[in-house]
Amino acid sequence: MSAPDAGEQVAGAVAEPGHAALNLLLFSVGGVRFGCDAEQLTGFAAWEGEEGGDLFRFHEELGFGRPVAYRSPTALSVGTGGKGSYRVLIDQLEEIAEFSIQKLRPLPPLLEPLALRKGIWGVLPLEAQLVLLVDFQLLLKKKAEQGGGRHETEQGDSA
């Protein structure tokens, strides 16, 4: 998959007229709030327990390193440009909302390289909390570089 670099993507969004805002799908997993560009998604649906080789749990994809219970699981379908199906199981879908690029913040240089490996490229300060911005295309790219597959074994998930 030819995923753009996260930095390029953000810079492009800022530079192009009419792209001064980003539609973010906000959700939480394991008590941590995340946001992803809604344009990366082709759909989402409540998860009813079906499994599949294309379905990955978000906390495993991002390397939470601890068990996470999914209480209101939703399967996000991520666009891959025709290179196979990729679905990610998230929890607590909140909303899709438009946010000005001006409100987004880059990650501090000290931890940016590590966070980018997990597809986390920025931060949205929101309601006294920090929403971590995740780029599924970048995550797929990093997974491909690392040889793909699941990063962790199944651990304590429950629908």
Next chain:
Amino acid sequence: MASSEEQLKSELLLEELKRRQRSKEIVDVEEERLKVIIFHCGANRYAFYGGDVREFLPNCKISWVPGLPDYLPGLINVRGDIESVVDIGHFLGEPQSEPFTGLIAMAVRGDFRSGVMIDAIQDVVDLPLSAIGPPLATLEGAARDLVSATIVYGGETISLIDLGKVAAKISL
């Protein structure tokens, strides 16, 4: 009676006093001093170079970020700027209490910029450079790599943490 060319005793004394004052001022200028911040981390006291710390932030909520090592517990929001946080206790063998109730020292040293978790500030003192000693030879583990000097404070020898060395240790 003194001639007009002879100096009055008071003039001589005044000159001597001014000479001594200048001499003292020179001594004061030459005696460079160093500001250090003494803090608690776990069961021990350590010190930072004062010039490395911009401010102390109490009651900071640290937002966890997945996939980071234990010594990077997450992010903080400092008046709209997002900053990283380093758990220096991880390197000093001083585990932090859970939940963290201490302070964040905002440290800047060269390219290194991050919050650093400490338990409490003990004191801020100006010390003459002559009071700065070499690191203790008995230091062990990771702490040995982070300490550049020692000071004596309250009869106790305290390790002076070099944030440049911290930055080098955690460069990713």
